[in-house]
Amino acid sequence: MTNSTDPTRQDVSASPHAYETEHGAAADTPAGHDAPKWLWRSGSLVNWHSARVHVNAVGHASASAIFEGIRAYRAADRDSLLVFRLEDHLRRLYDSARICRLxxxxxxxxxxxxxxxxxxxxEYRDDAYVRPWAFPSGFIKEQMVPADSPCxxxxxxxxxxxxxxxPEGCRAAVSSWLRISESSMPPRVKAFSNYHNGRLALLEARENGHDWPVLLNERHKVTEGAGACLALVRxxxxxxxxxxxxxxxxLTRATAITLIEEVxxxxxxxxxxxxTELYLADEIFFLGTAWEILPVLSIDGLRxxxxxxxxxxxxxxxxxxxxVRGRSHRYRHWLTEIPAPKAPSPLFPSNL
Known part of the structure; x- marks a missing residue:
């Protein structure tokens, strides 16, 4: 829950309409997307448009912010939503927090x-993406966010x-940017700051006429894409x-390994x-929560x-x-089922 006794905290969400009056509520809605009604914030469901932090609470605090990406799929044979590997994703969030000392x-x-x-x-009835994320709370004025900062x-x-x-695949290219290393910014941490590495590689790939990059490590061995793991068949x-x-x-990589071996x-x-093994591969594909299974049709211009x-x-x-659609009973333990909404729920009154 929010610590109201912390003098470094200022609750700007208490007056959400001040911003909306000046700029209009639609100014906060991402282009091309309909904003959901609710998000969850430190213990409570809050209205999407009222979930705000002061601009001075962003900056340095975001350097250590961590997150997870989770998919929820509409079940194929029943009227429900299936969250894929929810607990596994959340365990990885806590692993990231431990390494980042949050x-x-x-x-x-x-x-x-x-x-x-x-x-x-x-009230999602179709596929959705869920993002739990955490950042140090309050106004962080130190460039180096202190250890054990409450989030x-x-x-x-x-x-x-x-x-x-x-049916589509993508065109990939090996990036000139090297993948971050365990000795600098641990790749197993799912931190927002780590993704700037992949962003630079992605910008380079797009500028050179490709869709997605493949990054090498400091030993010039293949690692992954800009936001997904990679596999090849030879x-x-x-x-x-x-x-x-x-x-x-x-987790998509781990799921794929299980399915390839067991199914x-x-x-x-x-x-x-x-x-060079990429150039000799019979198949290459990316593996990621958002990307799912994405085949690579060319690498560095080679088919x-x-x-x-x-x-x-x-x-x-x-x-x-x-x-993920719930047709496989063998892997049902990976799914968290949520019945599809049929009527407003008393668990979520309109005055939340």
Whole structure:
């Protein structure tokens, strides 16, 4: 809960209409998106438009901010929403907080309940994306955010359709930017600041006519993309860079390894990968929560396979779709089910 006795805190959300009167409520809505009605903030559901911090509370505090991205899928055979690997994502959020020396002040069951409550309150009936994130609260004036700083925890959400049935792939290129390393900014931490590394690589790739970058580490071994892990297929063997190569401990990566081994019946080798192996691969595909399973059709201008999504990627997409839509009972433990809304719930009165 918010600590009202902290003299460094100023609750600017108490008067949300001051900003809306001057700028209009629509000024806060992201272009091309309909704002949800609610988000979860440090223990309570609050109106989306009233969730504000002072501009001076952003700056340095954002340098250590951490987050998670979680997908919720509409079930294929029942009227419900299925949150994919919710507890696993939240455990990784706490791992990031531990490494960054941040104090979340909410336990895992509380945040799990927050995600479910938010999805219910926003009455999602179709696919959605959920983002729990945390940043040091109050006005942080020190450039180096102190250890064990208490955090505000936010859970927000928006509609996001799955692309698992889309036939398209992407064009990738190896970036001149190197992936951040364990000795500088640990890649296994899901921190906003880490993503500037991938952003620079993405800008370079787009400027050179490609869609997404592939980053190498300081040993010039393959790591991952700008926001997703990577795998390749060569001579029937699936290969993915090891966790010690400088990649995020991706949950989509872990899911894919399980499905490839247990459902597709193929072996998966986790090891260092040379850049030139990408040029000899029969298939390459990205793996990520937002990206899902995204085939790579070309790398540095060289066609991958026959230039279309390969059979392993297509089979993996199909099996992944079966799991996240609730068709696979074998992996039902990965899903948190939320019944679709049928009427306003008494749990979320209109005066929240």
């Amino acid at each position: 104090d979340l002040r909410h336990n895992l069951p509380e945040l799990s309940e927050a995600v479910v409550a938010l999805l219910r309150a926003n 505000e925890v936010i859970v927000d959400s928006w509609a996001l359709d799955s692309t698992l049935l889309a 001579n029937g063997q699936v290969i993915t860079p090891s966790l010690t190569s400088g990649v995020l401990e991706g 597709l019946g193929l072996g998966v080798e986790q090891r260092e990968v040379d850049r 991958v396979g026959d230039g279309t999504p390969g059979p392993v990627a297509l089979q993996l997409r199909h099996e992944y779709q079966q799991v």
